[in-house]
Amino acid sequence: MRPWEVRCASELDALRRQNRFRLLRRGRVHGRWMDLDGRRLLQCASNDYLGLSVDPRVRQAAMAAADEYGGGATGSRLISGNHGALTTLEEALAVWHGTEAALVFSSGYATNVAVLSALARPGDVIFSDALNHASLIDGCRMSRAQVVIYRHADMDHLAQLLSETPCDGQRWIVSDAVFSMDGDIAPLPELVRVARRYGAALILDDAHGVGVLGQKGSGIAEHFGMAASDVDVYIGTLSKALAAEGGYVAGSRVLIDYVINRARPFIFSTGLAPASAGAARAARDIAEAESWRRRKLAALAARLRSGLVNLGFRVTGQDTPIVPVVIGTDHDVVRVSQCLLEEGLFAPAIRPPTVPEGEGRIRLSITEGRIRLSITADHDEADIDFILQVFTAVRNEVPGVAENRATNTTE
Numbered sequence: 098m099r100p101w102e103v104r105c106a107s108e109l110d111a112l113r114r115q116n117r118f119r120l121l122r123r124g125r126v127h128g129r130w131m132d133l134d135g136r137r138l139l140q141c142a143s144n145d146y147l148g149l150s151v152d153p154r155v156r157q158a159a160m161a162a163a164d165e166y167g168g169g170a171t172g173s174r175l176i177s178g179n180h181g182a183l184t185t186l187e188e189a190l191a192v193w194h195g196t197e198a199a200l201v202f203s204s205g206y207a208t209n210v211a212v213l214s215a216l217a218r219p220g221d222v223i224f225s226d227a228l229n230h231a232s233l234i235d236g237c238r239m240s241r242a243q244v245v246i247y248r249h250a251d252m253d254h255l256a257q258l259l260s261e262t263p264c265d266g267q268r269w270i271v272s273d274a275v276f277s278m279d280g281d282i283a284p285l286p287e288l289v290r291v292a293r294r295y296g297a298a299l300i301l302d303d304a305h306g307v308g309v310l311g312q313k314g315s316g317i318a319e320h321f322g323m324a325a326s327d328v329d330v331y332i333g334t335l336s337k338a339l340a341a342e343g344g345y346v347a348g349s350r351v352l353i354d355y356v357i358n359r360a361r362p363f364i365f366s367t368g369l370a371p372a373s374a375g376a377a378r379a380a381r382d383i384a385e386a387e388s389w390r391r392r393k394l395a396a397l398a399a400r401l402r403s404g405l406v407n408l409g410f411r412v413t414g415q416d417t418p419i420v421p422v423v424i425g426t427d428h429d430v431v432r433v434s435q436c437l438l439e440e441g442l443f444a445p446a447i448r449p450p451t452v453p454e455g456e457g458r459i460r461l462s463i464t465e466g467r468i469r470l471s472i473t474a475d476h477d478e479a480d481i482d483f484i485l486q487v488f489t490a491v492r493n494e495v496p497g498v499a500e501n502r503a504t505n506t507t508e
């Protein structure tokens with residue numbers, strides 16, 4: 098091995114010893130099923146909340162867009178890659194969210210990094226929720242603004258930090274809308290109030306709320322009876338309930354023009370492939386029209402949540418299809434995940450660094466591993482009962498994992 102490979106190998110060995118080594122599986126997810134190593138498992142791990150990735154209309158739209166515009170975008174948006182599937186998708190997204198404009202990127206990750214690094218700059222202060230997604234954290238770092246972390250969803254702490262922290266530039270508040278590993282919803286009305294009081298601009302990442310929250314599925318603002326334009330910078334993904342790939346920012350014309358001119362991940366990267374844009378456009382229309390999917394999802398998630406709490410598991414979050422079960426040590430969570438697999442349920446262990454650990458300024462110290470169950474509209478009540486049956490078996494096989502008789506609220 099070369100010297101740098103020796104260094105990598107020794108780090109990988111350390112990860113294996115800590116039960117934190119990650120490896121890619123050759124599984125195939127199809128709706129509610131996962132085919133893995135010759136077995137068919139019930140999967141509770143995907144972000145395809147509305148079950149649209151296998152919907153024939155979405156697949157057909159992907160093929161039609163590829164037929165019309167080709168397999169790839171052929172270049173960056175500002176050179177040759179601004180194809181019609183993207184521009185019609187952006188118009189539809191802006192209408193859905195009631196904003197002046199929207200702009201699509203090649204991923205949700207790229208959107209967050211692009212928007213934060215373009216908007217915030219040295220001299221600014223970003224106030225960031227302690228449990229924000231890695232892409233927001235990386236965007237904050239790349240902006241070179243000062244970053245101040247507030248306790249998760251704690252509006253008093255946020256207000257205190259805003260009042261105490263001097264700032265000559267712009268103040269920004271940055272938050273996930275639905276916290277991907279905790280399953281709770283950010284307190285949007287309070288966030289907007291605090292932002293206005295201290296002259297801060299609010300950047301919200303609604304990756305897990307788009308399609309899932311609100312009567313028409315347009316996300317967190319609709320859920321709270323507010324408008325997306327109450328948020329200064331609204332971000333969504335096409336990769337979760339919208340069953341495709343990509344991310345977007347929606348807001349004022351000035352915001353979008355600025356991002357087009359200043360965001361390096363937008364300027365120096367190839368446009369989203371036509372098939373993804375076509376699929377997302379069809380999924381957006383279905384998500385808006387078929388509110389029964391959201392009603393079904395909410396009922397299934399509530400049934401699962403209360404069943405797990407009754408079994409004695411510690412469950413966080415509420416009102417979302419993300420149902421995290423806090424287990425404890427890395428060792429225990431890996432063991433539980435293996436038990437689930439043996440019993441026919443696919444739900445991988447979530448460990449640091451996805452659940453962040455206590456190092457650096459913008460990380461929170463959480464060492465508890467967790468199982469993150471995500472329910473989709475493809476599941477039915479019998480599936481939920483099966484999941485509860487499997488967790489009953491796990492409770493017996495891994496002692497001590499279901500002794501926290503906590504309520505199903507966020508910690």
Ligand SMILES: Cc1ncc(COP(=O)(O)O)c(C=O)c1O
Nearest residue numbers: 204205206230277304334336343
């Ligand atoms: C809150 C949040 N934002 C952004 C992303 C990144 O989105 P994408 O997978 O489209 O890159 C994720 C991905 O899981 C996420 O959970």
